[in-house]
Amino acid sequence: MTTIRLTRVGRKKKPFYRVVVTDSRKRRDGGWIESIGYYNPLSNPKVVQIDHVRLGYWKGVGAKMSERVEKLASQGSKA
DSSP: OEEEEEEEEEETTEEEEEEEEEETTSOTTSOOSEEEEEEETTSSSOEEEEOHHHHHHHHHTTOEEOHHHHHHHHHHHHO
């Protein structure tokens, strides 16, 4: 099953996340199909950038979003 979730990049103690489309059986930081955005929790204010067109496409073809990505996507659309 295809899922939309966060994958961690960045250094130790300095997290930076990509919003990616991947197979649900892969590991968190394993290979992914497409990167559709990013999330930087350390900046002030926190930066969330998601390509909502691609997000809509992947949801349309059956990809499931993780709880965290759902929360971030709803925050991004309100801002």
